[in-house]
Amino acid sequence: MKSIEGDEISGMEKYYRINLINSLVGFKSLNLLGTASTDGVTNLCIISSAFHLGASPPLLGMIIRPEREHNDTLRNIRSTGQYTLNNVLPGWYTQAHQTSASYPSGVSEFDVCGFKKKYIDGFKAPFVGQSTVGVGLELREIIDIEINGTTIVIGEVIQILTGDGVISEDGFVDHTKAETMTVAGLDSYYLPRLVGRLAYAKPGIEPHLLKDNADYRI
Amino acid sequence: MKSIEGDEISGMEKYYRINLINSLVGFKSLNLLGTASTDGVTNLCIISSAFHLGASPPLLGMIIRPEREHNDTLRNIRSTGQYTLNNVLPGWYTQAHQTSASYPSGVSEFDVCGFKKKYIDGFKAPFVGQSTVGVGLELREIIDIEINGTTIVIGEVIQILTGDGVISEDGFVDHTKAETMTVAGLDSYYLPRLVGRLAYAKPGIEPHLLKDNADYRI
Numbered sequence: 348m349k350s351i352e353g354d355e356i357s358g359m360e361k362y363y364r365i366n367l368i369n370s371l372v373g374f375k376s377l378n379l380l381g382t383a384s385t386d387g388v389t390n391l392c393i394i395s396s397a398f399h400l401g402a403s404p405p406l407l408g409m410i411i412r413p414e415r416e417h418n419d420t421l422r423n424i425r426s427t428g429q430y431t432l433n434n435v436l437p438g439w440y441t442q443a444h445q446t447s448a449s450y451p452s453g454v455s456e457f458d459v460c461g462f463k464k465k466y467i468d469g470f471k472a473p474f475v476g477q478s479t480v481g482v483g484l485e486l487r488e489i490i491d492i493e494i495n496g497t498t499i500v501i502g503e504v505i506q507i508l509t510g511d512g513v514i515s516e517d518g519f520v521d522h523t524k525a526e527t528m529t530v531a532g533l534d535s536y537y538l539p540r541l542v543g544r545l546a547y548a549k550p551g552i553e554p555h556l557l558k559d560n561a562d563y564r565i
Numbered sequence: 566m567k568s569i570e571g572d573e574i575s576g577m578e579k580y581y582r583i584n585l586i587n588s589l590v591g592f593k594s595l596n597l598l599g600t601a602s603t604d605g606v607t608n609l610c611i612i613s614s615a616f617h618l619g620a621s622p623p624l625l626g627m628i629i630r631p632e633r634e635h636n637d638t639l640r641n642i643r644s645t646g647q648y649t650l651n652n653v654l655p656g657w658y659t660q661a662h663q664t665s666a667s668y669p670s671g672v673s674e675f676d677v678c679g680f681k682k683k684y685i686d687g688f689k690a691p692f693v694g695q696s697t698v699g700v701g702l703e704l705r706e707i708i709d710i711e712i713n714g715t716t717i718v719i720g721e722v723i724q725i726l727t728g729d730g731v732i733s734e735d736g737f738v739d740h741t742k743a744e745t746m747t748v749a750g751l752d753s754y755y756l757p758r759l760v761g762r763l764a765y766a767k768p769g770i771e772p773h774l775l776k777d778n779a780d781y782r783i
Contacts, residue, residue: 349732350685353723356623359736366736368620368722371700372594373652373740374747374757375617396616399593400628401713402586405574408628408717410618434591437760441772448766459768467568482589487712494705494719495619501712504586505571514567518577518584519750522591529592529747529757532737534765534775537757539592542655542746544753548666550677554659557752 370532374539377530379443379462380409381431381473382423389464389473390419391456393446395530397432405504407432407484413496419452424500427471428486433478434527440536470506479510479525588750592757595748597661597680598627599649599691600641607682607691608637609674611664613748615650623722625650625702631714637670642718645689646704651696652745658754688724697728697743737762 356364375395382390396410409432411421424430435443439461446456457464463476467483474481483506490499513525522539529537544557574582593613600608614628627650629639642648653661657679664674675682681694685701692699701724708717731743740757747755762775 349725349727349729351725351727353721356722356725361621363736364623365620367725367732367738368623369617370736370738370740371698371722371725372596372615372617372625372650373698373745374592375594376590376592378590397590398614398616398628399587399590400710400715401630402583403579404713405582405586406713407590410616410626412619432590440760441763444763445766445772448768448770450768480589480591488710490708490717492618492706492719495622495624497618499708499717501710503571504574504589507567507569507574507585507589509567509569511567514585518581518588519753520585520588522588522749523755527591528760531740531757535737535762536760537741538760539747539749539755539757542658542754542756545659545662547752548663550666550668552666554663 366532374529374531374537377435377528377536378432379435379446379475379478380420381433381457381475382420383427383472384419384423385426388453389455389457390423391446391460391462391475392420393435393443400501406487406501407482407504408499408501411498411500421498421500424486425489429470429472430484430486430502431472431474432482432484433475434480434522434525436477436479436526437528437538439477440528444534444536467506467508474508479513480520480522480527481508482506584750592747592749592755595653595746595754596650597653597664597693597696598638599651599675599693600638601645601690602637602641603644606671607673607675608641609664609678609680609693610638611653611661618719624705624719625700625722626717626719629716629718639716639718642704643707647688647690648702648704648720649690649692650700650702651693652698652740652743654695654697654744655746655756657695658746662752662754683726685724685726692726697731698738698740698745699726700724701726
């Protein structure tokens with residue numbers, strides 16, 4: 348067992364610390380964040396900070412880091428009030444990673460990284476044509492975190508696009524069928540395999556697999 | 566392609582909507598959150614909302630839902646200012662899931678779900694003895710989200726415990742070696758396999774694998 352204390356962390360070499368702290372929480376949700384300016388110039392960047400905030404109303408949160416601001420993302424979200432989150436698949440995850448490169452303002456990562464724009468009537472932000480799960484969100488709240496200059500963006504889900512058969516009978520999005528990837532740290536991409544889907548936990552009852560779990564097992 | 570609009574979401578059957586919205590972002594970080602009251606009564610609950618907020622200072626965030634409050638977690642964090650996040654392994658993920666059951670206040674999920682408490686000198690909250698990655702945090706900020714009554718808890722990493730060989734040469738936590746699991750939705754547990762670790766992305770340079778990637782490939 349290795350033990351690291353607080354003052355060792357602050358004394359670490361910068362990139363060692365970035366890799367370490369970024370990978371501490373484990374596997375993270377992986378999404379391409381699509382926006383457009385009021386002039387219709389599109390922007391796409393990969394994020395690993397989207398989180399579920401609540402189902403009623405249906406809310407997702409995400410973190411925007413200060414260095415991302417010059418990439419137009421936050422400005423587009425503020426000005427149009429809409430954005431999309433799209434899953435990442437193994438066939439083109441290297442292209443998704445490439446959207447993290449610092450392209451100049453006004454250059455669309457959809458175009459330079461090879462992504463198809465998909466528009467839905469009445470929704471300003473573009474979806475990723477290659478994705479099998481797309482979520483359209485409307486901005487609800489922006490929270491500035493003073494302690495480190497990051498921004499928490501909270502949006503309400505107003506549009507969901509999925510591949511055929513991806514949503515199970517009980518509403519669960521089957522990310523194995525969708526071929527959704529996950530990421531650890533800044534740069535390591537993974538494909539998960541199901542170990543088990545468990546029944547709702549109650550005190551005094553042994554944890555057990557859901558009845559229909561056989562469909563999902565690896 | 567299936568398309569769902571906002572008003573269809575609000576009209577959905579409750580558990581269908583909970584399953585759907587909870588699983589939209591893809592795979593989520595999976596951790597056991599350990600706390601203790603000022604009297605030393607311990608508490609453990611499974612969470613899938615921990616996120617990386619920044620490396621300098623080293624900050625992680627997480628969402629605490631309103632119904633969790635009666636589980637003592639938030640009260641313990643407020644009163645002691647410390648908590649731990651611990652990864653979940655396939656050998657005992659069903660026990661980890663069982664911590665989500667509504668045990669009465671004062672009952673320790675460490676004891677009823679079979680987890681070993683591990684204490685570090687000078688740190689009040691217990692780590693999970695069976696985990697291979699443990700993070701000790703000190704409370705920095707609590708943000709109440711009025712829109713749905715949830716709470717964002719932000720803490721600074723002041724202690725890291727890992728199994729031998731889990732931290733790579735460049736600081737990256739190798740969650741394949743650590744056997745860390747991930748979760749989708751409320752109840753589906755997965756084990757990821759590495760597809761590739763990519764080099765830092767720059768405009769005009771083709772995305773490529775890190776040189777030492779061969780060690781990690783599946």
